Amino acid sequence: xxxxxxxxxxxCAFTDSRPWxxxxxxxxxxxxxxxxxxxxxxxxxxxxxxxAQDATTSIxxxxxxxxxxxxxxxxxxxxxxLLGHVWMSTQRVVIGFVIAAVLAVPIGLxxxxxxxxxxxxxxxxxxxxxxxxxxxxxxxILWFGIEETSKVFIIIIGTFVxxxxxxxxxxRLVEPELYDVIRVLGGNRRDEILHVCFPASFPSIFAxxxxxxxSAWTCVLAAELVCSRSGLGYIIVQGMNLADPAMVMSxxxxxxxxxxxxxxxxxxxxxxxxxxxRKIAGx
Amino acid sequence: xxxxxxxxxxxxxxxxxxxxxxxGKQEVPVLEDVSVDVRENEFLVILGPGQCGKSTLxxxxxxxxxxxxxxxxxxGKAVTGPGPDRGLVFQGYMLFPWKTVLxxxxxxxxxxxxxxxxxxxxxxxxxxxxxxKGFENxxxxxxxxxxxxxxxxxRVYANSPEVMLLDEPFGQLDAQTRIFMExxxxxxxxxxxxxxLFVTNNIDEALYLGDRIVTMEGKLPGHVSKVYDVTLPRxxxxxxxxxxxxxxxIIDASQLTL
Numbered sequence: 001x002x003x004x005x006x007x008x009x010x011x012c013a014f015t016d017s018r019p020w021x022x023x024x025x026x027x028x029x030x031x032x033x034x035x036x037x038x039x040x041x042x043x044x045x046x047x048x049x050x051x052a053q054d055a056t057t058s059i060x061x062x063x064x065x066x067x068x069x070x071x072x073x074x075x076x077x078x079x080x081x082l083l084g085h086v087w088m089s090t091q092r093v094v095i096g097f098v099i100a101a102v103l104a105v106p107i108g109l110x111x112x113x114x115x116x117x118x119x120x121x122x123x124x125x126x127x128x129x130x131x132x133x134x135x136x137x138x139x140x141i142l143w144f145g146i147e148e149t150s151k152v153f154i155i156i157i158g159t160f161v162x163x164x165x166x167x168x169x170x171x172r173l174v175e176p177e178l179y180d181v182i183r184v185l186g187g188n189r190r191d192e193i194l195h196v197c198f199p200a201s202f203p204s205i206f207a208x209x210x211x212x213x214x215s216a217w218t219c220v221l222a223a224e225l226v227c228s229r230s231g232l233g234y235i236i237v238q239g240m241n242l243a244d245p246a247m248v249m250s251x252x253x254x255x256x257x258x259x260x261x262x263x264x265x266x267x268x269x270x271x272x273x274x275x276x277x278r279k280i281a282g283x
Numbered sequence: 284x285x286x287x288x289x290x291x292x293x294x295x296x297x298x299x300x301x302x303x304x305x306x307g308k309q310e311v312p313v314l315e316d317v318s319v320d321v322r323e324n325e326f327l328v329i330l331g332p333g334q335c336g337k338s339t340l341x342x343x344x345x346x347x348x349x350x351x352x353x354x355x356x357x358x359g360k361a362v363t364g365p366g367p368d369r370g371l372v373f374q375g376y377m378l379f380p381w382k383t384v385l386x387x388x389x390x391x392x393x394x395x396x397x398x399x400x401x402x403x404x405x406x407x408x409x410x411x412x413x414x415x416k417g418f419e420n421x422x423x424x425x426x427x428x429x430x431x432x433x434x435x436x437x438r439v440y441a442n443s444p445e446v447m448l449l450d451e452p453f454g455q456l457d458a459q460t461r462i463f464m465e466x467x468x469x470x471x472x473x474x475x476x477x478x479x480l481f482v483t484n485n486i487d488e489a490l491y492l493g494d495r496i497v498t499m500e501g502k503l504p505g506h507v508s509k510v511y512d513v514t515l516p517r518x519x520x521x522x523x524x525x526x527x528x529x530x531x532x533i534i535d536a537s538q539l540t541l
Binding site for chain 1 (some may be wrong): 345346347364365366367369370371373375377378380381390391394395422423424430438480
């Protein structure tokens with residue numbers, strides 16, 4: 001029997017009305033998701049609870065992490081409860097991300113559409129592109145102090161590059177014959193840009209936004225680790241200072257949840273703005 | 284003035300030549316001294332094997348390329364660039380993937396500033412004409428090749444061009460769909476007559492559809508070989524005696540298997 005084509009696995013799922021046998025349950029993908037997650041948590045718990053006693057306790061058990069989260073929820077840590085810290089971090093990420101996206105996407109589109117803008121901006125961009133945003137932390141503190149501005153600045157630096165790059169590539173990779181189509185239908189250059197460039201580059205722009213969002217969370221963490229009195233990075237640093245692994249891991253877990261949530265929001269926005277994209281099963 | 288013995292010429296190509304420059308210096312002559320006239324409301328077919336420059340000729344008439352020598356005129360005025368007066372149906376469909384069938388067909392009227400209700404009605408009329416009623420809200424990736432090409436044809440029709448140019452539109456379809464599309468094209472053209480310039484490499488297609496057939500030679504640079512008048516009544520039969528005789532005549536004259 002030949003193996004199933006990859007095409008079958010990526011096109012839309014069908015509703016399966018076969019009878020439920022043991023075999024079908026065992027091979028069902030949600031069952032396997034659950035099994036995989038259970039193994040992960042049990043493994044974690046086992047590892048955490050069977051460490052050598054003289055080694056510094058650096059892994060907390062899952063239950064301890066939950067307790068730490070509850071503790072942060074009820075009690076204040078440096079003037080904020082858990083929700084307050086979450087709000088501080090999220091606020092920084094959202095402000096930085098929005099500013100960077102609003103700047104980067106138009107610049108990227110403009111660069112791709114206008115040779116002169118490209119000639120001026122691209123070399124500067126290529127010079128600054130490879131620098132990791134974290135290397136900007138010290139200089140950001142020197143310039144802006146330890147208040148909010150420096151943190152938002154780092155996030156903007158980190159978010160800017162993938163957004164611009166993807167907007168730029170999105171326009172460059174448009175099928176050139178589609179511009180011929182617009183011309184033949186009676187359009188001019190403005191119509192080419194409005195009716196072909198923009199819609200064609202949306203999927204690429206959204207891919208860039210997803211990558212930038214990931215980068216934004218990394219940058220906020222880095223900024224907060226260095227100089228902050230609030231936020232999830234601060235929770236992690238405090239956990240480290242107090243040698244409390246549960247606190248550290250609780251910070252990590254919450255960042256993961258928040259990053260996942262914001263990513264889902266961007267995906268939902270993409271579903272609304274790009275209804276023509278094929279739906280891939282399981283994605 | 285058009286009279287039965289002197290039909291109005293819609294498009295005139297006068298000694299058109301085209302040479303492409305590749306890799307900076309290598310010259311590739313693609314067309315040499317091509318003169319073709321397209322009459323009003325006639326279905327002219329340009330027949331030739333691959334690589335004989337017929338697609339280039341079509342693109343020059345559409346205004347997407349400029350001839351190295353010679354002129355192309357539409358209604359007496361020179362052609363300077365692409366425009367809605369010459370609609371082009373592309374070989375690779377070239378539908379906008381982010382628009383539905385309705386959105387694609389509406390695009391021409393929309394670019395010309397026609398209001399939403401009116402352009403929707405026009406688009407709907409042509410979607411029904413090509414036989415795609417019920418598929419208005421489908422996206423191109425949900426359509427088969429034949430359906431996509433029909434959207435391409437409807438898109439050009441909806442823009443009310445003076446001339447329709449079709450660049451091997453059925454080349455990417457299987458044989459069954461191709462014959463079906465030829466029948467549909469004949470039906471659509473008879474329902475709403477336009478001036479059509481159709482490029483193909485398939486002799487049966489040429490004989491089925493055309494009022495006149497212009498054959499082009501195979502070797503680069505391409506030039507016009509002969510012009511045939513096809514006066515068979517429509518709808519034509521592929522196995523009709525006159526059809527087959529004319530087919531044989533064309534094959535003998537062209538020295539190539541078509």
